[in-house]
Amino acid sequence: MSEALIDITNHKPAARETLLSAQGLCFDARGQRLIDSVNLEVATGRCTVIMGANGSGKSLLLRLLHGLITPSAGTINWRGGSLDHVARLQQAMVFQRPVMLRRSVAANLRFALKVRGVHGAERKTREAEALALAKLENLKDKPARVLSGGEQQRLAMARALISTPALLFLDEPTASLDPASSLAIERLIETARENGTTIVLVTHDAGQARRLGDDLLFLHNGQIAEAGPVTRILEAPQSEAAQAWLGGRIFVPDNPKSETI
Amino acid sequence: MSEALIDITNHKPAARETLLSAQGLCFDARGQRLIDSVNLEVATGRCTVIMGANGSGKSLLLRLLHGLITPSAGTINWRGGSLDHVARLQQAMVFQRPVMLRRSVAANLRFALKVRGVHGAERKTREAEALALAKLENLKDKPARVLSGGEQQRLAMARALISTPALLFLDEPTASLDPASSLAIERLIETARENGTTIVLVTHDAGQARRLGDDLLFLHNGQIAEAGPVTRILEAPQSEAAQAWLGGRIFVPDNPKSETI
Amino acid sequence: MDSFSGILMEAIELILSWDSDVIEIIMLSLRVTLCAVLLACVIGLPLGAIVGAFRFPMRTGVVVVMNTLMGLPPVVVGLLVYLMLSASGPMGVLGLLYTPTAMIIAQTILVTPIVAALTRQVIEDLNLEYSEQFASLGVRPIERIFALLWDARYSLLTVALAGFGRAVAEVGAVIIVGGNINHVTRVMTTTIALETSKGNLQLALALGLILLLIAVVVNILLMAIRGTAARAAYV
């Protein structure tokens, strides 16, 4: 599993087992094609970043790949087979807008464990670990729904990680986190990768994409405009869409111009 | 009102009319003091930025100042008087987690106008303007709740601006926006200021704070740890809390180190 | 006595032999029930919404009273309305006793608490999500009530149907204030009770089936309206 770490640095797509793949994936709603003929492969152990403008279909694509919504056309393969309930149990997702059960913070974590049949002492240990990971020990008895936006996002992350998934979908997991928490979450993601978890990450933060990602899919109007290694695309985008998006680079956070108006 | 722009560059607190002020503001819930003796003044035309770690009480403070929750202690003054319904009508807020009515995008905007008694032709014009501002023309007949995260945030912004408030509270308004949309929203905020709107902005983005803010309040555990001009605090924080927070500067987006791990 | 299934068969046969008296009774049933449900909604929806959306002193007490009144015994309501409307009662001069109007009044009293109490719950749940946004927009109380009711309209349909179910099946109150007078105030439920007391169980069951069919039709109509509207605008 430590091989995964090597990939972070050399960013080359390695020839390895395909964990999840999609062919000709489409999704229509209200007579509109929102996801349009997407083909992709997610290799075991890698971190695939999905970027694109608001409304380009990133969240929809994640929901399709996670099997939450049914594609209008196309197929999804999980380890070469179909995406069934058993497959779903090996995946987890942090939603863009976390959904908190009307229970305490701890009970939200406990629920994820119960579903996977983890009981007794092990449940207690893992619950405590997850609380510590997300720095939510002090809040563990609070109703989850009164947590602040960032705290909820951290809880959602902990709830997804607690089931040690093979594949983790992350939809802007650090959008409302303060810098220190963002750092902590990025560290958590790295740790998960070291433990063998494959990551699919949606983010608007080019810095984060560079720090965490191997491959990048650039979505535009529901289509993949460009796909390839993260650094290559961010530095030399070939598609018009990606070029235009990065043309707004004055607002890509690592540009010093962003500080003067 | 163009004076306001000058302030952005010289960042000096000018002696001007106080629009909103709070004395000894406290808020308790579940036996915990969540907001603790906050004193502050918001001067007309300025942009006050509130920063602080997740859970430090930023959103709670906005809700107190906006009169959505009742302080356990302390008082709030609006233009020297009390914060009543009439005062509320001169304020608007973009929530961290936008609340969309179960209606179309256009109907969400229309509702805000109807509440303020704007009818007929004027309503149509302003609705169209707001849709254009938030670049939501194409989506205007969609149910607001199927919009993507970023689209909802833009709609919430448009809905708040449509009432041309004297004071606008913004709770992480660009958290899930792509860089181009973030730029557009920041432009909108500047335009609002030029039109005389006072801004109170919560953000985790130091670059954004610098670009938009005049004064900064740094919150820590529900207390104001430090207050002063934005640049001064970001460059030379005096409180331990702010120092620690900025000590995570490897993750403040404008640090080049953030790109290498 | 025929077997259980035999009676059901006979009931179905009876339904098929349509009859003008039966139609008269059905129309009156529908008129009384729909008027009462409409009135109950006109009163109960805003009432429930007000209690669901606002905090005020004694609110819990009001909620308890509303919930309790869902258990108003029909006979008691019938008696109270009877005493109000009877010639020696305070509203005797109106001459409403033993008219369909009296039945509508009694049913409205019975159904309104059901609509109000269930609406209260639905609106309270929705208001949890909306209230701060509304307060921020400066929505006035009346607009707030209307907006909540509007946005909850699909859930409230079930509430109205619960009220309809109670009204359409009700017999205890309408028989007291209506008198079950043939050709004047005889409705489906009072007819069923009458035929039962005559020992005509087959006929009673047949009428019961017709009553349920009517309820099915009303339900399907409302669901169809809901379905179409939902596809167009709701999430």
Added chain:
Amino acid sequence: MDSFSGILMEAIELILSWDSDVIEIIMLSLRVTLCAVLLACVIGLPLGAIVGAFRFPMRTGVVVVMNTLMGLPPVVVGLLVYLMLSASGPMGVLGLLYTPTAMIIAQTILVTPIVAALTRQVIEDLNLEYSEQFASLGVRPIERIFALLWDARYSLLTVALAGFGRAVAEVGAVIIVGGNINHVTRVMTTTIALETSKGNLQLALALGLILLLIAVVVNILLMAIRGTAARAAYV
């Protein structure tokens, strides 16, 4: 006939003169009602939750049927249960006719659709929020039903209270299958109907008031439980 207020006064006086027969009747009313509501919840809550949480073929049809059955006429239910339990009916050998058990059966049939239909609506609304999160967590159908019911428990309390209201006030079905036999199957509502037919309107009203008082007590108890629990855990 006394004046309206005079009768109310007399009713209150009658309540104050407690009586062992009345207590017996109250206890039986409570027993029958609470058993029926409990059974209705045991059946109706999961049923409503299943229909509310899952998509399946003919689902709209099931929803329509559930909503329609909220309007089951008590007399019809009474007759059907009577025909089942009658000595010449299929379950006659059990000898349940004219016993409290028969009354519980009839009331359960009446109340279950109400609980199920209203639960369906509550759970459907909650499921809209939860469903993708549950699917993502890999929650199995049964766990999902329980989790939804648990998280909606405070809203479902109102549903159960609606069922209680219907059961406690019901007379048409219980009088047919119970027979209103003194000291055996006489409950509050059948007593009220009897006293009304005897022309003892004051007594009937007094009993109606007592019935409402009982309902108030049950409601207050449940609200108190809810209140305490809510303060501790609910948002």
Added chain:
Amino acid sequence: AQDDFIIVQSTTSTQNSGLFDYMLPMFQKETGIEVRVVAVGTGQAIKNAANGDGDVLFVHAKASEEQFVADGDGVERSDVMYNDFVIVGPPSDPAGVAGMSDVAAAMVKISDAGAAFASRGDDSGTHKAELRLWKDAGVDVAAASGGWYRETGSGMGGTLNTGTGMDAYIMTDRATWISFGNKGDYQIAVEGDAKMFNQYGIILVNPEKHSNVKAEQGQKFIDWVLSEAGQAVIADYKIDGQQLFFPNAK
């Protein structure tokens, strides 16, 4: 014993008069048998008994009772007691029938005046007797239904409540009337005609048809009611000093 009881299917008019509350404890004291009374409409009582849901039938509709026995549902019918029907009316007496004893003449007057008349309209013994009297008087009430002739489709008590509420004349059995609590200022207008005779009968449900019928205890009850002791108890039952039923077992 716990289940040493019989079920008597009877009518609301018998129950509402209070006779059972007076009579049954004495029977139970003597025999240890508890009598459970199901009081419903006459038609329903007969139907219930025909279903075997009762041990004894105790109603007042002679023709139907004889049919019941003829159908093999009952063993044997015996006369128990009688009372009489009366027509009660409002003090304003719009048809001017107060004090009359010729029921046919009174009914014609009511019909001619178009004065409201509330009929049970429920095929009960009382209703059947009333229809017979109208027929004797030559009045076609079916045509007037919904007009001055109002079929309430309710039991005796319900019809009295309704009828007094609409200032209508009502035919009722004397026992129910005497014990009725909601008389207002109503009074008996027409009484004393031999045609207004109201005979009660008692029948044991046929145990050969319904094996669950407790024939032994049921017969005991019938025997007791028909015995001198039982008949005396019936004669003793009075409200406000008025005797309600007149025993006439043979």
